[in-house]
Amino acid sequence: MRRNKSKDILDYFINHYPQSLSIKKISDKFGVSERQIKNYIKQINENNSQKELILQNDNGDYFLCDDFRDMTKETSHPEYLPKERVSTIISMLVLSDTPINIFDLADELYVSRPTVESDLLKVRRTISPFKLTLDTKNDVVSISGTEKDKRRLVSYMITNETNSGLMNIEQNKFLNDSYHVDFIKDNLRIIFNQCNFVFNDYSLNNIVLHLIITIDRLKSKCSIDEVLPPNLTTHVEQQAARMIADFLSKNYDVAFSDYELRNLIIFLSCNLSTVNYNFVNEKNLSSYVSSESNYLARLILLKISDYYFLDDFDEIFATRFILHINNLLKRLRSNFSVRNPMAKDIMKTYPLIFDISVFVADIIQQETGYVINRDEISLIALHIGSFIESSKANKSKLSAIYVYSDYHQIYQYNITKLQKKYSDSINLMYSMSVEDFYSSNFSVDMIISEHPLDKGNPIVVSPFITDNELDRITNYTEHLIKQKDIKQFDISFQAMFNKNLFFRNVEGNDEFNIIENILNKIEPFDYFNSTFKENVLQREKLSSTCFQHGIAIPHSISQQVNKSFISFTCFDKYQQWGDDQVKLVIIIGIAYHERKIFRSVFNHLVKFFTDQASIQMISKCRTYEELVKTVSNLQKE
Structure with missing residues (x-):
């Protein structure tokens, strides 16, 4: 069986310590490209949690750090999660200028060949939206497609592996080299200001990411040579593209062909504007x-x-x-x-x-x-x-009245303060004296009064309302809105859910197969027509309905729904759902004439299941009755 190249390269450095080794010498020794050697060195350094094992001197040669012995004692092969393996395979395939042997992939990932073959199915699924194909022949595998589409894939992978909202790509496994983002950003700002472009952080980050990928690919001799679609561009966009190309050529030793320059001009036209x-x-x-x-x-x-x-x-x-x-x-x-x-x-x-x-x-x-x-x-x-x-109209407002002491209309101060603070949550319908309050019959959610009252459970405030009293009103408002939401959901839940809509362990090959199998069980009860399935599956294809780990909520508002329904399917084991896993699948079907209830039902379910403990409790339910009781108990908490 082949040995792991990362380990072989590290052993090679250890055997030659304290010598510095040129990238060409290492490349010749192991029979792989200099670019791949750089990736292996990067991998070695990333697998060590303390600091970099292999350093680079001013001449560009590599050498081991002085305390490598202490560090390598604790260094063991990395344990990749399935998602990390898929990402690593894509990285290796994108960066390699030759096909990679499946056995080499297995050695690099410390897994068996069948595991790699299973991962390659996920790789194929990941790259297919980018019009790329995975070619496997005679135990070697590669990614095929246009250079532009490969760059789109790299951009997607870098962004999706960034955990923070800020773009941090100074070192990334999908790039051959490291880049100083701020240096590029600062120079772009100068160019954009000279060209009078209007831009924001989103557009700037996207352009920086695009340029770093472009530099990295050009340095690896991977260039765009396809004819690009026609696009109307302006003189200022063309000027900016040439200025950027000159800056990158000077600082990164890359050359922009006419195709590359045209690609950059079009990209700038899609991300920048001179219009305020x-x-x-x-x-x-x-x-x-x-x-x-x-x-x-x-x-x-x-x-x-x-x-x-x-x-x-x-x-x-x-x-x-x-x-x-x-x-x-x-x-x-x-x-x-x-x-x-x-x-x-x-x-x-x-x-x-x-x-x-x-x-x-x-x-x-x-x-x-x-x-x-x-x-x-x-x-x-x-x-x-x-x-x-x-x-404001789309927020759940509470109705209220204000009861006052009619003393030189001082109460107007409190009214104004309340209206200003609670305009989004309270509809202050009336203000009235104590005498009028007792002689009237109003049905409202809340009573705010300057006097204790023997009916209506009022919130009592002083003539000049204090911050503490405002806090009490805020807390009570939030409590009432929550209770109102629960009551509204309970009405819908009781009307839309019954024994025929509770299932357990309806498994499938993927999320689409699971949805189809569940809907097949519901279909005999005449809740929907046949094309409703297509609506739900189409919605899932557009974007996953797994909004939270552990739960998916496939749904559709459709004229093909005869009667609105909610179905619950609980699983003993996690089911793969796109990039995530679920133990609970709730399918919502809303009849078009009842579509007004969708927002409240959907919002309540999403809020209800933000807590992983709630998902686990519901997924363990064995019967319809147990589920209904569990939902009721959780709502009371």
Whole structure:
């Protein structure tokens, strides 16, 4: 069996200590490229948790650090999780200039050949959205596709392996070398300011990532040579691209061909603008966007307003959204996309907003044929979320009355303060005297009074309301809203869930097969027509409904649903669901005429299962009755 090359290279350094070794000498010794040797050295250093074992001197040669003996005593081969193995295999295949033997992959990962072959199936699934294929022949494997698509894959892998919201790619296993991000950023800012571009952190980070990948690939003699689609670019974009190409050529010793330069010009046109969008309004909008973008964006807003029962969108928001869709279409036509390191966080933290954005992506796909990735969906979510969060009508408001002592209308001070602080959560319907309160009959959620009252359980405040009293009102408001939400969910839950919709261990080959198998069990009860399955599966293909580890909520609002329903499927063992795993699958089907309830049901379920303990408790339920009782008990906590 072949030995692990990383270990062989480390042993080679140890045997030649304290000599410095040139990269060419090591490459000749092991019969692999200099680029691969650099990757092995990087891997050795990354596997050591203390500090780098192998260092580089000013001449570019490599040598062992002085205390390598103490460090190598504790160094053992890395234990990769399945997801890490897939990522590592992709890294090795992308960076290699020759096909890699499957046995070499097994040795590098310290696993068996069957394990590698299983991982390669996941690799194939990961790279397929980028129009790349995995070629396996005579025990060697490689990735095939255009250079541009390989760069798109590298960009995706780097972004998805970044745990923080900030882009940290100074050292990354998908790159051959390390790069100083701030140095590149600072020089880009100078160029962009000279060209009068308007840019933000998102666009700057995306451009830096694109350039670092470009540099790394060009240094490895991997260049774009395909004809790019036509794209209208401006003189200033062409000028900026040439300035950037000159800067990179000077500092990184890379040459930009006409194809590479054209690619950079188009990329800049999709990520930068000389227009300050603060000056764009309804009257001059047509000067900045295409009629296609205008039509598509307004169609989207009309559909999501109807589908999710949102307030009408004001023209200021509509203008910003149309501009975003216009830029998105430019990127899609040029086969570019932005990367958002916070995409996964947005999906998990704001699942309803993300779900609305997936619906937007579906409309775009139906209208244009373009498939929208998760990063682009998350940027749409930022726009949709800004509207929903600022829309007072879409918040759950409590009704209230204020009871006062009519003394020179001093109570108006408290009224003004309450309206200002609680405008999003309390609808202060009436203010009245104590005498009027007792002679009237009102049904409201809350009574705030300057006097103790013997009915209505009021919150008593002083004539000049204090901060402590405001805190009490805030706590009570949150309690009432929670109870109101629970009551509303309970009504829907009782109407939509019954014994016929509870299942256990309905397994499948993947998430799509699991969904199909569950729906096959529900189908005889006439909750939906046959095409409903296609709707749910299509939604899952657009973006995973596993918003939280342990649980997936496949769903659809459809005219193919005869009666709204919720089904629960519990599993004894975790089931693979895309990149995650689940033990609980809740399928929601909402009849189109009842679509108003979707937001409250979906939001409540997502909030309810943010706690892993709740997911585990529900997944262990053996019967319908036990599940209903567990849900009821958890709601009381």
